[in-house]
Amino acid sequence: GSLVNFIPLxxxxxxxxxxxxxxxxxxxxxxxKDLILEFMSMSYMNFYIYFIFYISTGLTVMYTFRLLYYTMLGDLNSISYFSMQDSSExxxxxMGGLIFLVIFGGGVMSWLVFPTPYMICLPMMMKLMVLLTIILGAMLGYLISSIGLNDFSKTMSFYNLSFFFSSMWNLNYLSTFGVTYYFLMFGEKYNTLIDQGWSEYYGSQNIYMSMKRISIFTQKIFLNNLKIFLTLFLIWVCMLFV
Structure with a gap:
């Protein structure tokens, strides 16, 4: 929500x-859209197809306005995308070039494609049906976006009953859980006592610690004792020739 504050263009x-x-x-x-619906109104269609056409148009407007409400007008719910900005020229x-086609493309194409205006003769109310459908769909989309159905949820009142039915009448305790419990418990004990326990101590971890201690001891010898021995040897050689 509130994307209009971060990426306005x-x-x-x-x-x-x-x-x-x-x-x-x-x-x-x-x-x-208007031409298709008005052409449908002039054709010999049954009421079901006519009704479905207008309902689909209204639902399109409804979910579009819900999308606009949740992305542009709602609360900000995208903290991880906080760095969004209009940076790519x-x-x-x-998009700026294509938006002219969105605004003027329909009118220009309708003037260029049809050599003469398409004659549509409808009553006043049927002529306004398209506009009324758009307005009604927008209103329904806004109303549905404003309603929080979670506030009227009654499932917590029947929590124990719903849990009983969701557990398949306790069949999971008798079949799945009863069969796999002992294998899972044995695997947990094996992992704790053997794989991460004695096996780890006498295996890879003990080998690592032993090699580490030997390496430290050898390093001390090479850094200290050998150095002292060579120093004393040099002093002895000097005293021998003096």
């Missing part, structure tokens, strides 16, 4: 593209 492009996907008037998605220039 990218968030603006993201919101414009989402609103175009919803079919907001005069964006590129509006022309295709190449990406910003690319």
């Amino acid at each position: 990218t968030s603006s492009f993201f919101n414009i593209c989402n609103l175009s996907l919803c079919g907001l008037p005069f964006l590129s998605g509006f022309y295709s 190449v990406m910003l220039k690319g």
Whole structure:
């Protein structure tokens, strides 16, 4: 949430593209979505297909507004991504060029593709159905985003009963747990007493400690006793010739 405070330009492009996907008037998605729905309204379709088309449009707007709410307006929940910023000029220039197609592409393409305007004759309410569906989907998306269903959860009142049913009526204690318990206990004892216990002491750890002690002792000999012996030998040679 609150990404608009950290990446404002990218968030603006993201919101414009989402609103175009919803079919907001005069964006590129509006022309295709509005034309498809109005063409469906003029066709001889049964009520089920007609209803599904409008429901799918409303659900698209609803989850898009929920996405905008949770990413742009909600609380900040991404501490590990706190260093996000609009730093890549190449990406910003690319998105800036594409955003013009999102805003003007639908109108320009509809003017260039169709030589004459497509004649659609519908009643006033059916003409406004697309706009009303978009507005209703946005309102439902915002309302669902504001509702916390966890506050009304009653599962804790039946915790023991739900735990009993989730444990398959205690079958796990009779089958799985009863069969694997002794093997797991034996493995734990073997790991503690043998693998990490006497075997570790007399095995790799003891060998390491023995080699370490021998190395320290040998190092002391080479650093001290041999040095003293050579010094005394040099003094003896000097006294011999003097």
